[in-house]
Amino acid sequence: MKVALQGWQHSSQSPLREALAQLRWAQELSAERPIVLGYTPVARMNPFQSQLYRSFPECGIGATPVLRPEQLGAVGQLAPLAQVAVHLHWLGGVLAGIDDRAAARRATADFLGRLDRFRDEGGSVAWTIHNLLPHDAVLEDAEQELRQGVAERCDAVHVMSAHTVDLLRGSLVLDESRVLHVPHPSYADCYASNVTRADARGALGIEPHERVFVLLGAIKAYKGLSLLLRAFDRYARDYDGDARLLVAGAPDDSEAARAFVAVATAHPRVLIQPAKIPADQVQLYLRAADVGLAPYERVLNSGATHLYETFGLPCVVPDQPQALETLHPHHRAAFRPGDESGLVAALQRAGDMVGPQVQADVEAHARHEDPATLSRDLATGLRRLFTAGGPS
Structure with missing residues (x-):
């Protein structure tokens, strides 16, 4: 019998x-009443969900990938055997590619209608708020309507930043009795980490003395691409002529991303791999680097900064409480979004935060966001809120 990766490859029997x-x-690992929780969309390139759900079985919750979001209600068929729930993550796919408001309203009504039917049949609903808005939002008002509709149907709203409710106040009404704060887990043990700094730099053609700033992840306009290039040029000119900007990630199809890739490709002090990075090669880019970059125009949660810290890198981030709250307090450099001179200064400060002791301190700090512990906290909180019943 050939292997079929359940939860990775859709079949006619999925997701049941x-x-x-x-x-x-x-049922094997917990004596509590079982909960079957279908989660969607499923993100396999990012180990976030595997970290988030790693302790769920021992808490009596079977976290089930639903590869096709339109089938999210199918787990309701198991209601005779267990409590059933769905856990929504990124909502951008609901209105993706829609630029007509009437079509957006129909898509929103269809999605919310499926949630209503699931709840009417006894199911519970949770949502993790990842972003202030989907990064590729076209009709922002339609996205807000969708998010409000989801929030009103939630038994639990998971936030990873303690500042989420305040940041969204005025654009999203949340029942704060249903809000569950559990931070983003670290990426400890998610990626191979067996190469040395010397081997990583050798593979990428980087010299031992060069100061390396890395931007890892999807290349998108909201990440402040043009500002970063200008600030890096000024930093290299005024402070460190041997500095390197190392970029790794797939660009989207925006004009900003295309322009950034074109300039970076021709730049003598920039190394860029404009493609998805295989998991076993992530270590090359992070072990070769001195500083991790998240120079975003807007941010709520950043998986990149958690990954940087897992590899012991100090970070450059926006000077906003949600960006700073989980980072090492002494090994980070902040700037005001849009402030080119401020970003230059942040690069200078972060560039001075290098060395084995800094790396050890940052790695130790990252371990505080222990995935197993945070996963248990989330599972316990979801069970409590699901048991309490639907929103008032």
């Missing part, structure tokens, strides 16, 4: 086959 498998694990 995967849900039954997860239910058996929940």
